[in-house]
Amino acid sequence: MPYTMNRDLGILFFGLVANYALGQTNNLTGSPYSLFGLGVSSNSNIGINNSIGNGGYAISGNSLINNLNPASYGNLGERNFLFDFGFLTEVSEIDNGASVENRIAGNFSNVALASSLGPKSAFGLSISPFSDTGYALIGIESNIEGSFDSFSSNIFGTGALNDLRFSYGRTITDTFRTGFYTSYLFGVIEERELVDASQEFANENSLTILERNFYRGLRFGAGFQYEVTPQFTLGWTVDLATTLSAKRDRTVQKNLDLVPLQVEEVNDEDIPSFRLPTEINTGIQYNPFKGLGITLDYSLKLWNETEQRDNVGVFVDEQDYSLGVQYVADPNSFRYHKRIKYRAGINYNTGYLEVNQNPVESYFITAGMGIPLGLRSLSHLNISYGFQNRGSTTGILIEENIHTFNINFSLRDIWFVKRKIN
Amino acid sequence: MLCFCITACSFESGEIPTLEVGQAFVDSNVRLVVLDTFELRMSTFKFDSIITSESNRLLFGKYSDDYFGVVEAMAFFEVIAPGMESVDGPYDIDPEAKLDSVALILGYDEYFYQDTTRLTEINVHGLLEEVIPEENAFYNTSTLKYDTVPLTTKVFTPEPFDEDSLYISLPLQFGNNLFDKILENEINDNDDLKEDLPGFVLVPGENDNASIIGFSRNEEDTYLRFFYSVPNEFDDNEEVLDLVINPFPVSPPAFHNVQSYSGGTGLDVLDDQETELMSIESNDLSFIQSGTGFATKVIFPSIKSLFNIPGTGTLLSARLQIKPQTESITDFTPLRDSLSVAVIDANNVIVQEIRTGTGPVRGVLIGEEEEFGTVLYEIPVGIFLDQKLSEQPETENALILFNENFNETVNRLVLEGEENEDYRARLILTYAIYDE
Numbered sequence: 001m002p003y004t005m006n007r008d009l010g011i012l013f014f015g016l017v018a019n020y021a022l023g024q025t026n027n028l029t030g031s032p033y034s035l036f037g038l039g040v041s042s043n044s045n046i047g048i049n050n051s052i053g054n055g056g057y058a059i060s061g062n063s064l065i066n067n068l069n070p071a072s073y074g075n076l077g078e079r080n081f082l083f084d085f086g087f088l089t090e091v092s093e094i095d096n097g098a099s100v101e102n103r104i105a106g107n108f109s110n111v112a113l114a115s116s117l118g119p120k121s122a123f124g125l126s127i128s129p130f131s132d133t134g135y136a137l138i139g140i141e142s143n144i145e146g147s148f149d150s151f152s153s154n155i156f157g158t159g160a161l162n163d164l165r166f167s168y169g170r171t172i173t174d175t176f177r178t179g180f181y182t183s184y185l186f187g188v189i190e191e192r193e194l195v196d197a198s199q200e201f202a203n204e205n206s207l208t209i210l211e212r213n214f215y216r217g218l219r220f221g222a223g224f225q226y227e228v229t230p231q232f233t234l235g236w237t238v239d240l241a242t243t244l245s246a247k248r249d250r251t252v253q254k255n256l257d258l259v260p261l262q263v264e265e266v267n268d269e270d271i272p273s274f275r276l277p278t279e280i281n282t283g284i285q286y287n288p289f290k291g292l293g294i295t296l297d298y299s300l301k302l303w304n305e306t307e308q309r310d311n312v313g314v315f316v317d318e319q320d321y322s323l324g325v326q327y328v329a330d331p332n333s334f335r336y337h338k339r340i341k342y343r344a345g346i347n348y349n350t351g352y353l354e355v356n357q358n359p360v361e362s363y364f365i366t367a368g369m370g371i372p373l374g375l376r377s378l379s380h381l382n383i384s385y386g387f388q389n390r391g392s393t394t395g396i397l398i399e400e401n402i403h404t405f406n407i408n409f410s411l412r413d414i415w416f417v418k419r420k421i422n
Numbered sequence: 423m424l425c426f427c428i429t430a431c432s433f434e435s436g437e438i439p440t441l442e443v444g445q446a447f448v449d450s451n452v453r454l455v456v457l458d459t460f461e462l463r464m465s466t467f468k469f470d471s472i473i474t475s476e477s478n479r480l481l482f483g484k485y486s487d488d489y490f491g492v493v494e495a496m497a498f499f500e501v502i503a504p505g506m507e508s509v510d511g512p513y514d515i516d517p518e519a520k521l522d523s524v525a526l527i528l529g530y531d532e533y534f535y536q537d538t539t540r541l542t543e544i545n546v547h548g549l550l551e552e553v554i555p556e557e558n559a560f561y562n563t564s565t566l567k568y569d570t571v572p573l574t575t576k577v578f579t580p581e582p583f584d585e586d587s588l589y590i591s592l593p594l595q596f597g598n599n600l601f602d603k604i605l606e607n608e609i610n611d612n613d614d615l616k617e618d619l620p621g622f623v624l625v626p627g628e629n630d631n632a633s634i635i636g637f638s639r640n641e642e643d644t645y646l647r648f649f650y651s652v653p654n655e656f657d658d659n660e661e662v663l664d665l666v667i668n669p670f671p672v673s674p675p676a677f678h679n680v681q682s683y684s685g686g687t688g689l690d691v692l693d694d695q696e697t698e699l700m701s702i703e704s705n706d707l708s709f710i711q712s713g714t715g716f717a718t719k720v721i722f723p724s725i726k727s728l729f730n731i732p733g734t735g736t737l738l739s740a741r742l743q744i745k746p747q748t749e750s751i752t753d754f755t756p757l758r759d760s761l762s763v764a765v766i767d768a769n770n771v772i773v774q775e776i777r778t779g780t781g782p783v784r785g786v787l788i789g790e791e792e793e794f795g796t797v798l799y800e801i802p803v804g805i806f807l808d809q810k811l812s813e814q815p816e817t818e819n820a821l822i823l824f825n826e827n828f829n830e831t832v833n834r835l836v837l838e839g840e841e842n843e844d845y846r847a848r849l850i851l852t853y854a855i856y857d858e
Contacts, residue, residue, distance in 0.1 A: 142449065144852065146456040153450040195452050197738045197852055205739045205804065207452060207854050252856060254736055256804040258779025263736045 031092065031400055032135045033360055033391065036310045036353050038161050038189065038215065038244075038274055039133030046084050046112045046126060050406050051368025051384035052324025053345025055297030057283030058225055058235030061169065063378055064410050065114050067126055068281070069223040069237050073169025074177030076114055076122035084126075085111040086382075086408025093401040105134055110408070114167075124167040133159045133189050144197075153195040161187035161215060161244075175227040185244060185276075186216040204258055210251045215274060217244035223281075231287045239279040241306070246271045275306035291331070295324040295345075303352045316359065318352035324366075334375075341370030343384070351390075362390035368406070378412040453855045454738065455731070460849045461724045462742070464708040464839045465698040466689065467770050469715030471561035475674035477830035478531075480644075481713060482544065482678070483580075483634035484626035485536040489750065490711055491685030493832055495634050498566055499676035500553040500621035501646045501665035502612040512663060513615075515650070517605050519661070522649040524597030526590040526622070529643025530582040533636030535832050536754045538580045542635075543627025545572040546590060549620040553675055560677030562713060562829070568623045577627075580635045587643060601648055604663075615665070621675075622646075633754075634832050639676055641666035680713035680832060689716065695770050701839025707747060710824055710835040717824040718837055719766065722849065725810055734857035737808050742801040742821075744785075745845035750836035758833060761785030761799050762826050765806065768818035776806050785823065796845060799823075799837075803849070 034040045047064045049056045061072030065084045076082070089106035112126030137155040144151055162185070169179030195207040223237030248271045252263040283297035303315040324345035329338040347364035354360070368384030388402040474481075480497035487493050503512035526546060550567040576590050600619060603609045609618060626632075638644055646665040651658040668675045683690060688704050691697065698719060701708040708718040720742065728737065751757050763783045765774040776783040783802055789795035806821060813819075825833050840847045 140450050142452075142454070144454045144456050146458075149456070151450075151454050153452060155450070193451055195450065195454070195738075195854060197454055197854065205852070207736070207738055207856065209451065209856050252736065254738060254854075255779075256738065256808055257783070257802045259777070259805055260779075261808065264734075 031390070031402070032094065032137060032398060033353065033400070034131075034133040035135045035137070035155075035157060036313050037131075037308070037315065038187075039131040039157075039159070041131055042109075042129035042160075045406070046086065046110050046128060046408070047410060048326070048341075048343060048368070048370065048382055048384075050386065050404075051343040051345065051366050051382065052295055052326060053297075053322035053347040053364060053366055054320070055283055055322030055324050055345065055347070056235075056285075056295050057223070057237055057281050057297050058233040058285035058295060059283075059293075060225065060233070060285075061114065061122070063412065064380075065112050065124060065126070067112060067124065067128070067165065067167065069225060069235050069283075070124070070167040070179030070181040070221065071169050071177045071223045071225040071235070071237075073114055073122040073124050073167055073179055074120070074171040074225070076116050076169070078116050078119040080114075080116045080122070081413045082112075082114040083411040083413075084113070084408055086406060089405045091403040091405075095399045095401070097398070106405075109406075120171040122169055124169075125165070126167070127162060127164045130161040130163040130183075130185055130187070132161075133157045151195060151197050153193055155194075156192045157189065159187060159189035161185055161189070176224065178222070178224040180220065180222040183219040183221070184216070185219055185242075187214075189213045189215070204255065206255045207263075208253045210253075212249040213271065214247045214249075215244040217242050217273075217276075219276065221279075233285040235281075235283040235285070237279075237281045239276075239281075241278040241302075242276050244274045244276065246273050275308060277302045277304075277306050291328050293326045295322070295326075297322045297324075301352060310353075313353045313355045315352055316354045317350075319350045320347065321349075322347040322364075326370075328370075336372065336375065339372045341380070343368040343370065358392070360391045362388055364388045370410075373409075373411075380410045382406070382408045382410055451856065453733075453858075455853045455855065456850065457728075457853060458848050458850045460722060460728075460851060462840050462847060462849050463721050463723060464701040464744075464837065464847060465719045466692065466701070466704065466709045466716060467695060467698045467719055468689070468692040469717065469770075470695045471563045472713075472715045472829050473559045474562045474564075474680065474713075474829050475555065475560035475677035477678070478639050479533060479830045480528075480624070480637040480639060480676060480678055481533075481634055481680055481830065481832065482624045482626065482637060483536075483542060483632060484630040485633055486631045487536075487682065487685065487834065489685055489687050489707075489709060489836055490682040490689060490714070490716070490834060493634065493682040493711075493714070494626060494680070495713065495832065496565075496626070496679045497624040497637065497676070498549070498553060498560070498564075498621065498679065499623075499639070499667050500549075500616065501619070502615060502668050502675075504641055504664070504666050504669070511610070513604050513607075513610050515604055515663065516652045519601075519605065519650045519652045521594065521597050521601040522651055522660075523594060524592045524601075524646070524648050526592055526646050527587050527644060528590065528624075529587040529638040529640065530580070530585065531636040531638040531643070532582050533831060534580065534582045534633055535635075536633040538582065538633045538635065540579070540632040541577055542580055542632040543575060543577050543630055544588075544590065545575045545625040545627065546592065547572050547623045547625055548596075549623060552616050552620045555674055558673065560674055562678070562680045562715060564677060565679055566621075566623065568625075572625070573622075575627075580633060582635055588637075592646075597648060601650065619665075636830070639667045639669075641669050678713075678830075682711060682714045682716075682832075692716075698770075701837075702841055706839040706842040708837045708839055710837070711832065712825040712828045712834075713830070713832040715828075716834075717822050718835075719770065720821040720823065720847075721818075722807065722810065725807060728811065728851070728853060731853060731855065732858070733855040735853050735855035737804060737811065737851065738854045739850075739852035740802070740804040740807045741850045742785075742803045742847070743798050743850060744801070744823075744847040745796060745798050745838045745842075747836040747838055747844075750834070755834060757787065757797070758825065758835075759787055760826060761801065761835070762824050762828065763801055763803075764822050764824075765819050766822045770822075772822065773819065776803075778802060778805060798845070807851075 066072040088109035110128035114124040167181040219242040221239040281299040299320040301318040328341040351360040366386040370380040373379040386404040481495035484494040547568040648663040785799040785801040
């Protein structure tokens with residue numbers, strides 16, 4: 001009953017979007033580096049990209065959703081429908097050189113669908129985290145000006161920016177397809193600072209500042225994929241620079257001589273907007289033989305020209321290199337275990353943030369499996385594990401070791417086609 | 423699958439991380455600034471009167487104070503027969519009874535001020551008018567007419583701790599006069615009694631320089647006692663009649679009059695509650711004395727200039743630090759642990775109590791534990807100043823500092839003013855700037 005199946009998937013999509021909207025303040029990260037800018041770029045991905053080192057600009061979209069390149073939708077084929085949703089858990093170990101702390105964060109991470117519009121075109125709709133914020137900085141000591149004393153404050157950040165994306169892809173020739181996307185980026189980043197100014201005796205005075213920053217903006221991008229030879233595909237995309245407008249709600253409260261008092265409540269205040277840089281991404285896929293795919297990708301994010309800085313950090317051009325491998329013994333085999341896909345990848349990112357001339361680099365090693373759901377189904381359960389190392393303990397930086405666990409369901413259905421063999 | 427979607431819940435680490443990680447590369451968004459140069463002005467004023475009839479103590483005595491001059495307390499009170507519950511009534515006494523003696527027993531309540539080792543003269547006078555207030559209360563300035571000739575005079579050394587009470591024999595003639603009227607049923611109830619005995623006043627000796635002590639008003643401690651005997655077949659029965667200060671009065675049955683005068687510090691100019699003696703005009707000192715009504719006023723004339731600090735900020739702490747003058751603290755005039763605080767208006771009338779989250783604002787002594795520490799009163803004035811900074815319309819409300827138990831002691835406090843060379847009274851503010 002394929003029709004029913006589609007309806008169910010539609011309900012599921014909107015159900016998950018609703019869940020998403022409600023759950024968006026839940027952290028997907030515990031990284032102190034998410035203090036800067038709009039948070040750390042999300043580790044979650046639709047489809048298989050997160051298990052092959054976050055790359056895959058040249059991967060075709062005929063059997064899975066590849067949100068990295070809208071051109072991939074161009075060869076979804078006729079009467080096809082794909083649905084994907086995933087979950088992410090991140091366990092991080094944060095090291096400041098002297099001590100180590102473990103943090104855990106996790107949530108439902110994305111939902112996406114792709115549907116054929118005709119034999120040569122398809123569209124996709126997805127919602128996924130764009131960046132995540134989740135930090136807790138405890139015991140920041142600062143001098144009280146005009147005295148030798150200091151005060152301590154705790155800063156907590158939480159929130160996420162989401163990417164609601166519409167993609168369109170079209171096959172131009174048998175070997176060339178192109179596409180574009182429009183993203184609506186939106187979200188709330190909340191920062192709460194608690195200042196403890198207690199003096200010697202019993203007047204416990206404190207200040208709480210709660211800032212909720214609302215960001216939103218549109219972003220456009222385009223890309224193509226070109227099959228140079230049957231074994232070799234080239235992918236290229238550009239994400240255009242954009243500006244996210246920002247508003248702020250701020251509530252300031254204090255405890256003066258143990259009496260709670262409201263100091264200020266300002267809503268919808270205009271604050272400086274945030275600029276996202278132009279991104280140029282290039283990727284190749286090489287299939288030396290049937291069943292083995294190797295991807296190699298390079299991304300450049302031109303943060304320098306946004307001329308932004310944040311507290312003590314400066315935004316610098318970010319480069320991202322990734323290498324991924326996928327192997328399947330025989331995708332059409334009647335033997336179940338031969339249809340299991342094995343994936344692995346590595347990634348190196350120079351980071352967009354530089355603190356005191358120290359770049360916050362990261363390394364990422366991933367491994368994953370695609371487990372077919374059912375004997376003849378083209379749907380998969382994708383499981384991946386990633387180990388990421390970010391920052392270092394040199395200088396004042398901290399080092400994070402992050403274990404990420406991704407689960408996503410990639411469901412495929414063929415519209416209006418009754419199976420001939422039952 | 424839908425079920426799976428519903429059961430899939432989000433989670434994050436519930437506990438607040440405690441490790442100090444990452445704060446090295448981040449600064450607080452808030453700046454705190456401590457300022458102790460804000461102007462303040464202290465002055466002394468005197469309440470026109472304070473209610474003294476609501477205390478459970480009767481102050482009595484006289485001494486000379488280095489700052490306040492002569493300090494004198496007189497106790498006025500009436501006595502009645504307690505407990506009308508017995509059928510016969512306390513005034514039904516066997517007509518055969520014979521008065522042996524009569525005495526006034528004054529119970530110490532352990533309060534004293536100044537030197538109790540000195541001889542004290544107490545004069546017991548009979549009142550010539552009943553103890554009835556004009557407006558439901560008596561004040562430290564109230565007085566009642568009394569017979570200028572004392573019933574008796576006793577010279578004694580107060581023993582507020584070693585003895586329970588002071589025993590004053592009254593003349594037998596005074597006793598018989600009343601006792602006979604009771605026997606002859608001319609006095610049958612308390613109203614009859616008050617006509618013949620409106621009450622007593624305890625007046626210290628004119629040239630005394632001793633101490634002021636507190637007598638209890640409790641019926642168990644302070645009473646007028648008639649010792650009488652009723653002839654019996656074999657032996658006389660010895661009995662007593664006690665008259666006490668009414669513990670359940672309709673109108674106040676007792677009060678003390680407390681005055682101080684002729685001090686060398688210029689306090690005599692304070693003849694009106696609205697008159698103030700600036701500390702800079704009285705040797706950079708300001709004064710507090712319970713009983714007589716002296717209090718210290720503090721104003722902060724330039725507090726609004728806090729808003730001249732660039733950026734958006736808020737007051738996070740304000741402490742007023744004032745040092746009691748060291749020379750004024752003696753074994754006889756010790757320092758008390760805490761200081762009462764309230765808000766007064768431009769006419770020096772108390773309009774408001776200030777409360778913190780734990781109760782009324784109080785000044786607290788600090789620096790006592792430190793070996794070479796400066797002993798200061800520290801007063802949290804954050805709530806008051808926060809109000810002052812935001813009040814609309816602006817008022818001339820100010821702070822008043824006074825002693826606890828203001829109506830039933832004569833405790834004094836000498837504070838060093840805002841320009842005192844020993845220790846300048848100061849306001850220490852912590853201001854938080856959260857938006858540059």
